[in-house]
Amino acid sequence: MKTNEKKVPIAAVILAAGKGTRMRSESAKVLHRLRGRPMVLFPVEAARAVGAEKIVLVVGHQADKVRETVEKQEGDVLFVLQRHQLGTAHAVLQARRTLNKFSGTVLILCGDVPLLTKDTLEALLDHHRRGGASVTVLTSRPPDPSGYGRVIRDAEGRVAGIVEEADTGDAEKKIGEINTGIYCVASDFLFDALDAVGVNNAQKEYYLTDIVGEAARRGLAVCAYELANHWEAMGINTPEQLDEAHHILRQRLP
Numbered sequence: 001m002k003t004n005e006k007k008v009p010i011a012a013v014i015l016a017a018g019k020g021t022r023m024r025s026e027s028a029k030v031l032h033r034l035r036g037r038p039m040v041l042f043p044v045e046a047a048r049a050v051g052a053e054k055i056v057l058v059v060g061h062q063a064d065k066v067r068e069t070v071e072k073q074e075g076d077v078l079f080v081l082q083r084h085q086l087g088t089a090h091a092v093l094q095a096r097r098t099l100n101k102f103s104g105t106v107l108i109l110c111g112d113v114p115l116l117t118k119d120t121l122e123a124l125l126d127h128h129r130r131g132g133a134s135v136t137v138l139t140s141r142p143p144d145p146s147g148y149g150r151v152i153r154d155a156e157g158r159v160a161g162i163v164e165e166a167d168t169g170d171a172e173k174k175i176g177e178i179n180t181g182i183y184c185v186a187s188d189f190l191f192d193a194l195d196a197v198g199v200n201n202a203q204k205e206y207y208l209t210d211i212v213g214e215a216a217r218r219g220l221a222v223c224a225y226e227l228a229n230h231w232e233a234m235g236i237n238t239p240e241q242l243d244e245a246h247h248i249l250r251q252r253l254p
Contacts, residue, residue, distance in 0.1 A: 016111030017060025087205030
């Protein structure tokens with residue numbers, strides 16, 4: 001950033017309300033340990049490393065336990081409760097009141113995506129700023145894109161929307177670029193766009209991905225920043241994936 005450019009404030013919203021039934025454990029998914037620490041602490045620390053002035057953790061399953069665990073090590077995190085699991089857009093919407101006076105960029109992270117680096121998030125934020133975007137999505141091209149939402153682009157290569165796996169057709173399933181679930185969003189657009197999100201999809205949930213299409217429909221700038229290392233955005237949903245994350249961190253941080 002040039003010295004004469006005004007720094008745009010950053011707030012982070014971290015989604016950590018899910019139960020994580022595939023972990024085959026009574027413990028909330030985000031409390032499972034990675035290198036001896038609850039995995040939810042990784043995105044909290046990443047948000048702080050890129051200068052987030054507010055960090056809002058959306059909790060739900062075992063909310064009190066998650067809050068107590070995080071507060072022991074990260075005392076200045078703000079917490080909001082998602083009482084009912086109605087989708088990712090609904091989760092972010094719970095932070096509206098907490099961020100009602102915030103103006104800047106909202107960085108949306110996931111409590112079960114612990115491997116993102118400071119360098120990646122700084123590059124994402126910089127790409128968002130330089131593109132003058134209302135929303136920027138972090139994308140990747142994993143060897144197997146199945147299970148992920150696909151990034152839809154128009155004839156000029158601009159991002160036009162994201163289609164979740166359950167709603168994809170045969171052609172869309174062949175798309176290799178996927179949504180990681182990580183976003184930068186202009187605060188003045190975010191909550192206005194969330195009000196427009198409905199449940200016209202296979203899961204009958206409020207998808208955060210719909211704000212991408214909403215921005216495109218309004219003629220606002222939508223950007224995508226593609227990860228060089230797809231594994232950074234790996235979500236931890238199973239014990240096997242947790243083991244894989246341990247292995248990756250051992251290689252990165254011996």
